[in-house]
Amino acid sequence: MDVSDALRRRRMVRSFDGAALEADLVSSLFEDSLRAPTAGNSRGISWLLFSGSDEVASYFSVTTDAEWRATSTRFEGLSRASAVGVCLADPTLYTKRYSEDDKKSSGLGEHVAAWPVPYWIGDAGAASLAALLLAEARGLAACFLGAFRGIELLRDLSQIPEGIEIYGSVLLGRPDGNDHRSPSLDLPGPTRSERVHRALFSPNPSAS
Numbered sequence: 001m002d003v004s005d006a007l008r009r010r011r012m013v014r015s016f017d018g019a020a021l022e023a024d025l026v027s028s029l030f031e032d033s034l035r036a037p038t039a040g041n042s043r044g045i046s047w048l049l050f051s052g053s054d055e056v057a058s059y060f061s062v063t064t065d066a067e068w069r070a071t072s073t074r075f076e077g078l079s080r081a082s083a084v085g086v087c088l089a090d091p092t093l094y095t096k097r098y099s100e101d102d103k104k105s106s107g108l109g110e111h112v113a114a115w116p117v118p119y120w121i122g123d124a125g126a127a128s129l130a131a132l133l134l135a136e137a138r139g140l141a142a143c144f145l146g147a148f149r150g151i152e153l154l155r156d157l158s159q160i161p162e163g164i165e166i167y168g169s170v171l172l173g174r175p176d177g178n179d180h181r182s183p184s185l186d187l188p189g190p191t192r193s194e195r196v197h198r199a200l201f202s203p204n205p206s207a208s
């Protein structure tokens with residue numbers, strides 16, 4: 001499968017079959033995703049892996065709450081993911097790299113606040129997309145989940161140091177075929193061609 005096929009076929013899958021995946025399959029996929037570029041080759045992006053039902057259950061026990069688990073139509077399917085990779089970003093590796101001789105004229109080595117665009121966030125997105133595409137190419141299913149709940153509990157659970165930012169999670173597994181179509185897919189919005197501006201930024205017609 002080439003990259004265009006993987007990009008076209010990829011969909012978030014939110015209902016997994018719960019079967020275990022070989023440990024190598026999981027770790028190599030997340031390692032390979034780190035071929036995604038990082039600014040200045042800072043390499044400040046990493047993954048925290050939860051593999052197998054016990055570790056995945058402990059991930060969900062802190063990143064969801066009882067009320068959400070009881071009311072979400074998605075929880076059961078998501079909770080049967082075979083593995084979860086939490087994407088982490090370390091801004092200090094970026095400031096350190098940009099303090100080096102070949103980069104220091106940028107001024108970005110001074111402090112995290114000097115960065116007009118926090119590239120570690122973009123790089124975390126790139127690694128996450130790479131993981132989603134690799135899942136597609138390797139016949140697996142995956143879903144990205146935002147880091148909205150239980151961040152401090154997750155920090156405590158996995159002893160994630162204070163300065164490390166938690167970007168979100170990629171769930172991995174095999175689909176059980178019981179997915180619900182996401183309502184997000186049916187929302188009106190700009191088309192892809194309206195989102196490619198040519199020389200002038202033209203307002204998108206769907207927004208008016």
Ligand SMILES: Cc1cc2nc3c(=O)[nH]c(=O)nc-3n(C[C@H](O)[C@H](O)[C@H](O)COP(=O)(O)O)c2cc1C
Nearest residue numbers: 010011012013014143144145146147168182184185
């Ligand atoms: C940064 C980001 C955060 C997302 N957070 C969630 C989430 O918390 N829960 C969820 O079910 N889907 C989440 N999604 C998935 C999007 O809803 C989904 O990608 C979008 O509706 C398009 O569907 P598709 O990926 O199947 O094409 C997220 C996607 C991105 C890129």
